[in-house]
Amino acid sequence: MTECKGDIDCRGAVQKLWDYLDDELTPERMDEVRRHLERCGDCLPHHEYGRVFLAALASARQTDARAPDALRRRVMDSLRAAGFST
Amino acid sequence: MDDRDRAAGQPPPAPAAGTNEEDGRLVPQMTASPDTARQDDLRFEAEALPYIDDVYRFALSLTRDPADADDVVQETFLRAYRSWRTFQPGSDARRWLFTITRNVFLRSRERERRHVDLEDGDLEALSSFAAATDQGRDGSDQILSRIDLAPALRRALNDLDEPFKSAVVLVDLEDQSYEAASEILGVPIGTVRSRLFRGRRILQEKLMTYARDAGFTTAQRGQRGSKDD
Numbered sequence: 001m002t003e004c005k006g007d008i009d010c011r012g013a014v015q016k017l018w019d020y021l022d023d024e025l026t027p028e029r030m031d032e033v034r035r036h037l038e039r040c041g042d043c044l045p046h047h048e049y050g051r052v053f054l055a056a057l058a059s060a061r062q063t064d065a066r067a068p069d070a071l072r073r074r075v076m077d078s079l080r081a082a083g084f085s086t
Numbered sequence: 087m088d089d090r091d092r093a094a095g096q097p098p099p100a101p102a103a104g105t106n107e108e109d110g111r112l113v114p115q116m117t118a119s120p121d122t123a124r125q126d127d128l129r130f131e132a133e134a135l136p137y138i139d140d141v142y143r144f145a146l147s148l149t150r151d152p153a154d155a156d157d158v159v160q161e162t163f164l165r166a167y168r169s170w171r172t173f174q175p176g177s178d179a180r181r182w183l184f185t186i187t188r189n190v191f192l193r194s195r196e197r198e199r200r201h202v203d204l205e206d207g208d209l210e211a212l213s214s215f216a217a218a219t220d221q222g223r224d225g226s227d228q229i230l231s232r233i234d235l236a237p238a239l240r241r242a243l244n245d246l247d248e249p250f251k252s253a254v255v256l257v258d259l260e261d262q263s264y265e266a267a268s269e270i271l272g273v274p275i276g277t278v279r280s281r282l283f284r285g286r287r288i289l290q291e292k293l294m295t296y297a298r299d300a301g302f303t304t305a306q307r308g309q310r311g312s313k314d315d
Binding site: 015016017018019022024053056057058059060065066067068070071074075079082083084085086 | 123124127128130131138139141142143146152156159160163164167168211235236239240243254257258259260263264279282283286289290
């Protein structure tokens with residue numbers, strides 16, 4: 001595999017893969033990883049694995065979890081006892 | 087709304103005046119006039135209280151116990167109210183509340199402070215994907231896209247220890263950026279990365295154990311005609 005000057009190798013790409021998937025790299029670094037994934041058959045499965053894993057993890061968020069009414073009342077009671085006036 | 091998008095340009099909530107409080111920020115010592123106090127209460131009602139579901143969900147993920155979560159939520163809002171005049175209008179109230187939630191939780195679980203942090207996120211990333219490679223050899227990687235992982239992940243998350251759990255919950259479930267998580271947890275971004283990546287790796291390992299226990303990997307090997315069969 002030919003490496004272009006300035007491009008990262010497989011180790012560097014995998015080190016940055018979570019950051020890449022989290023969109024936490026600088027634009028230049030994002031491009032570096034993206035270019036590497038486009039031409040590296042070894043690293044692409046890692047990317048897919050991480051992507052699917054994070055999607056599954058995000059789906060585990062219990063979006064329907066709401067504070068129970070009893071807790072809301074309890075919070076308001078304690079706030080009023082502390083001086084909250086609305 | 088994605089906090090990752092806004093985090094880079096979002097200044098941390100800055101205190102307005104005062105001494106210290108539970109969240110490590112400042113709190114005013116002066117006495118507010120009745121009108122000012124009334125305005126503060128109205129702002130608190132409009133800007134902080136609407137996040138009670140978010141705070142409850144975060145507290146529940148930290149405590150794993152509804153009763154404990156209730157205690158954390160109540161204490162969080164009480165502390166937030168007492169420190170409200172230090173909250174800078176226009177900054178991220180949800181992030182500020184998460185910071186207090188986390189601190190309240192840690193106060194209630196002092197043992198959580200004893201963890202030694204790993205600082206090398208890059209090494210954690212390599213380990214994480216190396217494990218994935220090993221799993222790929224027996225077909226386990228494909229399980230991620232074949233079965234409903236949400237129940238298993240919720241269980242694995244419940245079992246995940248601090249400080250890894252907070253990092254995973256904040257970034258992966260609550261869409262906080264590394265920077266925001268760093269601020270909420272009160273640790274450097276490098277520490278957030280290492281905790282997050284280690285947490286993800288532990289979850290991956292738990293998922294694969296779950297899959298093997300459920301017979302998925304065995305079936306996968308059988309379909310492939312592994313020489314181990």
